[in-house]
Amino acid sequence: DGGITQSPKYLFRKEGQNVTLSCEQNLNHDAMYWYRQDPGQGLRLIYYSQIVNDFQKGDIAEGYSVSREKKESFPLTVTSAQKNPTAFYLCASSTGSSGNTIYFGEGSWLTVV
Amino acid sequence: GQNIDQPTEMTATEGAIVQINCTYQTSGFNGLFWYQQHAGEAPTFLSYNVLDGLEEKGRFSSFLSRSKGYSYLLLKELQMKDSASYLCAPLGGGFKTIFGAGTRLFVKA
Numbered sequence: 001d002g003g004i005t006q007s008p009k010y011l012f013r014k015e016g017q018n019v020t021l022s023c024e025q026n027l028n029h030d031a032m033y034w035y036r037q038d039p040g041q042g043l044r045l046i047y048y049s050q051i052v053n054d055f056q057k058g059d060i061a062e063g064y065s066v067s068r069e070k071k072e073s074f075p076l077t078v079t080s081a082q083k084n085p086t087a088f089y090l091c092a093s094s095t096g097s098s099g100n101t102i103y104f105g106e107g108s109w110l111t112v113v
Numbered sequence: 114g115q116n117i118d119q120p121t122e123m124t125a126t127e128g129a130i131v132q133i134n135c136t137y138q139t140s141g142f143n144g145l146f147w148y149q150q151h152a153g154e155a156p157t158f159l160s161y162n163v164l165d166g167l168e169e170k171g172r173f174s175s176f177l178s179r180s181k182g183y184s185y186l187l188l189k190e191l192q193m194k195d196s197a198s199y200l201c202a203p204l205g206g207g208f209k210t211i212f213g214a215g216t217r218l219f220v221k222a
Contacts, residue, residue, distance in 0.1 A: 035212070042117075042200065042214035043156070090155055101146065102202075102210055104155035 002027045004105035006091050011110050013078070013085065021076045021108045023091035029103075031096035032074035036060060037088045037107075046089075049074055050096050078110060086112050115139050117213030119201050124219045125191055133186045133199050133216045141206020147175050147186045148200040150215065156200055159186070188218075196220045 004025045013019045025032065031050045035043040045058030049068040063082025068074055074093075078085045089108045094100035116138045125131040137145070144163035148156035162168055162177035162184065174187040186199055198215035205211055 040214075043212040045209075048209075088153075100204075101158050101161060103158065107155050 004091060004093055004103060006089075006105035006108050009106065009108060011108060012113050013110060014113060016080045018077055018079050019110065021078070021089055021091070021110070023074045023076065023105060024072055025074075025091075025093045025105075026072060027093055027103065028071075029093035029095055030071070031094045031100065032068065033092040033094075033102065034058075034064070034066065034074070034076045035090040035092065037090060043090065046076065085110055115205060115211055117201055117203065117211060119199075119213050119216045121214070122217045122219070124221060127191055127193060127220055127222050129191050130187065130189050131191060131218065133188075133201075133218065135184045135186075135201030135213065137182050137184070137201065137203045137211075137213075139203045139205035139211060142179060143204040143206075145175075145177055145184050145204065146200075146202040146210065147173075147184075148202060148212075150198045150200060152197070156212075159199075191220050193220050193222070 007022045033048040034046040037043050044060050046064050047066040049055035052071050055066050055068050065077045091105040092102045094102045118136045146161050147159040149159050150156040160175040162175050167176045172189045177184045198217050200215040201213045202210050
């Protein structure tokens with residue numbers, strides 16, 4: 001079945017550690033996105049990529065990094081520079097064309113301990 | 114600037130009809146999405162409007178007025194499983210989708 005797979009579902013991080021969240025899609029979508037959601041809040045865009053080997057900062061990119069070496073994959077690294085990383089992280093993809101519907105993975109819960 | 118305004122919470126009774134309003138301001142406009150999000154889960158696509166008017170899809174309908182920067186989601190024959198957050202998401206300039214904080218809908222028996 002086509003879809004977006006995020007892993008891990010739950011992750012705990014110690015202060016000062018970097019962690020990487022995986023996102024893989026087999027929908028043949030050109031565009032991929034990472035959003036952060038805090039409890040009771042909306043989705044905020046961290047990074048997005050419209051094509052392989054290219055990505056753009058979203059509204060809250062500080063403390064995060066991404067890569068887009070393959071069309072199917074868009075991993076997100078939460079670095080130690082991100083001071084408040086505990087949140088629900090959502091990876092998404094779309095065709096990238098006009099009226100493109102964004103489809104989401106199941107999300108990853110990151111907690112700093 | 115970019116801004117999305119939705120009510121924070123709404124409560125309705127099973128079997129009733131509820132309308133969730135959304136006003137928006139974006140830099141450029143290429144349509145508007147509505148998503149449903151159950152607690153702890155990812156959002157799922159409900160509807161997309163690019164032209165003015167009402168789009169009906171089963172129990173859910175969505176309306177758009179571009180000149181007023183206004184949309185609403187209409188849910189009919191409410192069921193308990195409709196208890197969720199509903200996200201208004203305009204597609205702005207550069208085809209960048211902007212998500213509002215959402216409206217938490219509580220359906221009571």
